[in-house]
Amino acid sequence: MISAYHAKYYAHELTRRHTADGVDRLSQSLFDASVDLNPHQIDAALFALRNPLQEGVLLADEVGLGKTIEASLVVCQYWAERRRRLLVICPASLRKQWAQELHDKFAVPTTVVDAVSLRKKSAGDILSTLQGMVGKAVIIMSYQFAAKLEAELRAVPWDVVVIDEAHKLRNAHRASNRTGQALKRALHGRKKLLLTATPLQNSLIELYGLSTLIDEHLFGDETAFRKQFMNSATGMDELRERLGSFTKRTLRRDVLEYIKYTERKALTQPFNPTDDEQALYERISAFLQKEDSYALPKQHRHLTSLILRKLLASSSHAVAATLITIRERLQNLLAAGATEDDGTELVEQLIAEDDLEHDYLDEEASEDEESSRPLLPRSAEDGKPNPNATSIFISAEIEELSAFIDAAQALQTDTKAQALLKALMLGFGKMAELRAPRKAIIFTESRRTQEYLHRFLSANGYTGKLVLFSGANTHDESTAIYQRWLAEFKGTDRITGSPQVDRRTALIDHFRRDDGTGAEIMIATEAAAEGVNLQFCALIINYDLPWNPQRVEQRIGRCHRYGQRYDVVVINFLNTRNQADQRVLELLTEKFSLFSGVFGASDEVLGRIEGGLDFEKRVLQIYDTCRQPEQIEAAFNKLQTELEDVIADRVKDTQFQLLENFDEDVHDRLKLRLDEAEARLDKLGRWFWGVTRYALSERARFDEQSYAFSLSTPPDRIAPGRYQLIRGAAQPDMLAHAYRLSHPLGEWSIDASLVAPTPAATVKLDYVKHGARISVVEKLRGKSGWLTLARLEVTAFETSEALLFSGLTDDGEPLDQETCEKLMSIPSAGEPVALHSAVPHALAANSQRAVAATIAQVLEANQRLFNEEREKLERWADDKLLAAEDALKNTKARIAQLKRDARKAATLQEQEGIQRELSELERKQRRLRQEIFTVEDEIIAKRDELIASLQQRLQEKTSSETLFSIRWQVA
Numbered sequence: 001m002i003s004a005y006h007a008k009y010y011a012h013e014l015t016r017r018h019t020a021d022g023v024d025r026l027s028q029s030l031f032d033a034s035v036d037l038n039p040h041q042i043d044a045a046l047f048a049l050r051n052p053l054q055e056g057v058l059l060a061d062e063v064g065l066g067k068t069i070e071a072s073l074v075v076c077q078y079w080a081e082r083r084r085r086l087l088v089i090c091p092a093s094l095r096k097q098w099a100q101e102l103h104d105k106f107a108v109p110t111t112v113v114d115a116v117s118l119r120k121k122s123a124g125d126i127l128s129t130l131q132g133m134v135g136k137a138v139i140i141m142s143y144q145f146a147a148k149l150e151a152e153l154r155a156v157p158w159d160v161v162v163i164d165e166a167h168k169l170r171n172a173h174r175a176s177n178r179t180g181q182a183l184k185r186a187l188h189g190r191k192k193l194l195l196t197a198t199p200l201q202n203s204l205i206e207l208y209g210l211s212t213l214i215d216e217h218l219f220g221d222e223t224a225f226r227k228q229f230m231n232s233a234t235g236m237d238e239l240r241e242r243l244g245s246f247t248k249r250t251l252r253r254d255v256l257e258y259i260k261y262t263e264r265k266a267l268t269q270p271f272n273p274t275d276d277e278q279a280l281y282e283r284i285s286a287f288l289q290k291e292d293s294y295a296l297p298k299q300h301r302h303l304t305s306l307i308l309r310k311l312l313a314s315s316s317h318a319v320a321a322t323l324i325t326i327r328e329r330l331q332n333l334l335a336a337g338a339t340e341d342d343g344t345e346l347v348e349q350l351i352a353e354d355d356l357e358h359d360y361l362d363e364e365a366s367e368d369e370e371s372s373r374p375l376l377p378r379s380a381e382d383g384k385p386n387p388n389a390t391s392i393f394i395s396a397e398i399e400e401l402s403a404f405i406d407a408a409q410a411l412q413t414d415t416k417a418q419a420l421l422k423a424l425m426l427g428f429g430k431m432a433e434l435r436a437p438r439k440a441i442i443f444t445e446s447r448r449t450q451e452y453l454h455r456f457l458s459a460n461g462y463t464g465k466l467v468l469f470s471g472a473n474t475h476d477e478s479t480a481i482y483q484r485w486l487a488e489f490k491g492t493d494r495i496t497g498s499p500q501v502d503r504r505t506a507l508i509d510h511f512r513r514d515d516g517t518g519a520e521i522m523i524a525t526e527a528a529a530e531g532v533n534l535q536f537c538a539l540i541i542n543y544d545l546p547w548n549p550q551r552v553e554q555r556i557g558r559c560h561r562y563g564q565r566y567d568v569v570v571i572n573f574l575n576t577r578n579q580a581d582q583r584v585l586e587l588l589t590e591k592f593s594l595f596s597g598v599f600g601a602s603d604e605v606l607g608r609i610e611g612g613l614d615f616e617k618r619v620l621q622i623y624d625t626c627r628q629p630e631q632i633e634a635a636f637n638k639l640q641t642e643l644e645d646v647i648a649d650r651v652k653d654t655q656f657q658l659l660e661n662f663d664e665d666v667h668d669r670l671k672l673r674l675d676e677a678e679a680r681l682d683k684l685g686r687w688f689w690g691v692t693r694y695a696l697s698e699r700a701r702f703d704e705q706s707y708a709f710s711l712s713t714p715p716d717r718i719a720p721g722r723y724q725l726i727r728g729a730a731q732p733d734m735l736a737h738a739y740r741l742s743h744p745l746g747e748w749s750i751d752a753s754l755v756a757p758t759p760a761a762t763v764k765l766d767y768v769k770h771g772a773r774i775s776v777v778e779k780l781r782g783k784s785g786w787l788t789l790a791r792l793e794v795t796a797f798e799t800s801e802a803l804l805f806s807g808l809t810d811d812g813e814p815l816d817q818e819t820c821e822k823l824m825s826i827p828s829a830g831e832p833v834a835l836h837s838a839v840p841h842a843l844a845a846n847s848q849r850a851v852a853a854t855i856a857q858v859l860e861a862n863q864r865l866f867n868e869e870r871e872k873l874e875r876w877a878d879d880k881l882l883a884a885e886d887a888l889k890n891t892k893a894r895i896a897q898l899k900r901d902a903r904k905a906a907t908l909q910e911q912e913g914i915q916r917e918l919s920e921l922e923r924k925q926r927r928l929r930q931e932i933f934t935v936e937d938e939i940i941a942k943r944d945e946l947i948a949s950l951q952q953r954l955q956e957k958t959s960s961e962t963l964f965s966i967r968w969q970v971a
Contacts, residue, residue, distance in 0.1 A: 220879025297343020
């Protein structure tokens with residue numbers, strides 16, 4: 001049986017706060033995680049928790065290694081420690097994914113906060129409404145919304161803030177970066193976890209930008225950073241050391257021993273357009289190549305042309321509908337007697353109508369789009385605009401567009417759609433070979449094409465097997481799926497109350513179902529390429545292939561990710577009559593390695609192309625300017641050569657030098673982490689089960705074999721029924737309640753055990769009932785003695801607790817901590833017997849010595865952490881002084897040069913000019929000298945002030961109490 005003494009000890013072990021130098025610190029979050037954790041994830045989470053004085057860290061693992069899991073471990077641990085002012089800031093499209101990860105895998109409640117949810121929960125002003133949510137759930141919000149709530153976020157003392165996709169804030173140090181600046185101000189002084197797979201994309205200054213978001217004292221100012229680390233060949237080792245204090249990066253090759261990735265397999269589905277289809281393509285392509293056109297607005301010529309090119313390759317239905325929109329604009333211009341508008345409204349309309357990528361809206365008109373073509377037809381006499389000529393010009397374009405529309409609508413055959421049927425047959429055949437689920441996601445770049453394919457596939461054998469996924473998700477069939485989902489999950493926390501979020505979840509759930517009632521095929525626009533986990537699907541069909549390699553990688557990454565059990569098949573369409581399309585596919589396949597192998601494109605390669613939009617522009621330029629096969633060939637050869645240079649750029653080498661792990665013992669360290677974690681979890685499982693057996697002994701019937709129990713008399717507000725203790729990703733009995741530390745019943749059981757009455761007593765321990773052999777306890781069979789348990793609490797930078805045993809045999813032999821812990825793992829035999837004799841003096845003295853020794857260890861560890869932070873501040877002060885002294889040094893050098901020039905001056909006028917500049921520089925030199933003394937005083941004062949505040953936090957407070965003392969007997 002489990003006595004009150006066992007239960008109290010176990011409950012204190014389950015709730016105590018550890019220092020962050022070992023796996024013990026993550027005990028609660030590791031135990032509650034419904035996911036098979038990998039050692040590098042444990043290592044990263046401990047790195048984030050290591051120093052409570054740090055304002056944050058950057059977790060920069062390569063794609064697919066589970067940075068979300070690493071951050072979730074930290075968030076879950078804070079939650080378990082009752083520090084629950086927790087915030088996640090991420091791109092809007094990832095909010096629901098974060099909410100699901102934390103809820104499903106860590107049982108942590110979440111709230112997605114946006115304007116709608118704030119209005120619904122309004123409790124007066126925004127701050128009081130937000131404060132009403134904080135502590136009850138992890139708050140999740142988008143970058144843009146967080147920036148708008150700058151003042152409110154600043155007023156909340158967050159325990160930790162996670163910032164996902166942090167590379168989007170790499171320019172946060174610039175005054176022009178409004179979102180970055182707002183978040184810096186809002187989160188100043190708060191603990192932050194930045195997550196990104198691409199911490200260094202184009203320049204070292206990006207690392208500086210990210211560092212300022214974490215802590216403005218990691219480096220000096222931007223000028224000093226550039227001088228020390230960018231304009232000097234000698235600063236790389238120091239930079240690596242300083243980055244290593246707050247940056248953790250694990251590569252996929254480091255963890256192959258623990259994670260088995262599936263492969264990508266590429267297939268090509270060729271199609272050969274009919275003569276009519278090819279003729280339409282060539283006519284519209286020639287139109288797009290015209291230098292002057294009112295259909296393509298001057299200010300957005302690039303974007304309009306890009307959109308039309310993509311839709312032209314997508315389907316005749318998509319391009320015809322878009323041409324109708326463009327024609328309507330020209331007709332409105334003609335009717336209004338206008339010459340030309342800026343085209344912004346048109347571009348926004350096209351993007352909205354076809355659910356295209358919103359990145360395009362952020363694109364500014366490039367310099368070459370400032371238009372070399374004539375703005376308007378002009379009269380020969382005065383060069384002024386000629387309205388009549390303009391009307392004729394626009395009317396001619398309307399006729400030309402009408403002819404294209406008629407030709408598109410008259411097409412009898414859609415060769416590409418017919419090829420899709422073959423691609424599905426081929427892909428599902430591969431799924432059968434792999435024994436993978438019969439699921440396929442078809443990506444298209446147009447909502448109109450998406451809806452057309454829905455009609456086409458429905459008419460060709462796939463009725464009832466399709467689901468659409470887009471930005472709006474308002475299709476009639478999607479709405480019906482959503483309504484059924486709402487009815488199914490009514491009254492559960494699966495429904496968030498946000499229609500946009502819930503529609504997405506409903507459609508993905510419908511696609512995931514494998515009971516015959518779900519969809520086999522999801523037809524998706526780019527909205528499904530970001531922030532959606534589809535690892536239950538292993539077949540991707542790129543009906544339209546983006547030119548942007550990052551978009552392609554994002555699409556594949558939805559399915560080919562950690563957790564995918566099957567090789568992922570990627571099918572790309574190839575127009576055999578289009579040489580440019582063939583070369584784009586070749587570049588994406590061979591240079592970016594997107595479609596084959598274990599990993600796909602590397603972060604470095606994708607990161608080097610500046611979001612992929614530059615590459616996209618270059619491809620568009622080739623389509624728009626090259627007409628003959630030899631021109632297309634030459635242009636793509638040139639692009640390929642430039643691409644090879646970019647991929648081989650020194651930034652890749654720099655990232656290798658700065659951020660990759662050179663430790664020879666990395667595998668040993670990770671293996672040790674895993675072994676420690678598994679051993680700790682075994683202990684936690686035994687302790688938690690023991691606490692539960694004690695607290696619910698009168699309320700439940702226990703099934704020891706399954707670690708389950710039937711709760712018949714529940715505490716208040718807790719449901720009766722079957723509960724099962726779970727650990728890891730699998731729960732054997734899906735009908736039982738998942739029983740965790742963080743479950744209200746688990747917390748109730750622990751709380752009940754913490755306050756269990758434990759007066760001095762004799763406790764008999766039944767060694768035989770334990771089952772397993774414990775050699776140190778076996779030696780004590782037939783013996784008896786004393787044991788006392790003290791709880792020590794030390795508060796400095798953070799509060800940590802220690803549970804310290806002291807033990808003696810009746811022969812006077814002392815028992816060490818490990819032996820006492822083993823003794824308390826042996827179940828008791830019968831009820832404890834009250835004891836009236838006093839605890840031996842030697843036992844109490846041993847306990848006091850153990851407390852004193854532990855306090856000394858904690859003090860020493862805290863001093864090390866303090867020294868790290870003080871050294872950081874010393875370096876920051878040196879950086880700042882360097883920048884001030886550099887300006888003086890440059891001025892001195894210029895003065896010396898001018899004096900040399902003065903000696904060589906050939907004329908009085910030249911001499912006079914040099915003297916004037918010299919006098920001005922000497923005045924500047926005196927001013928800079930005075931400023932340096934002032935700046936030096938200010939910097940040193942600031943440094944001393946920061947160190948003093950650290951010193952203040954170093955003041956330890958200690959307290960200890962004896963939890964119980966017993967006489968033990970081992971039977």
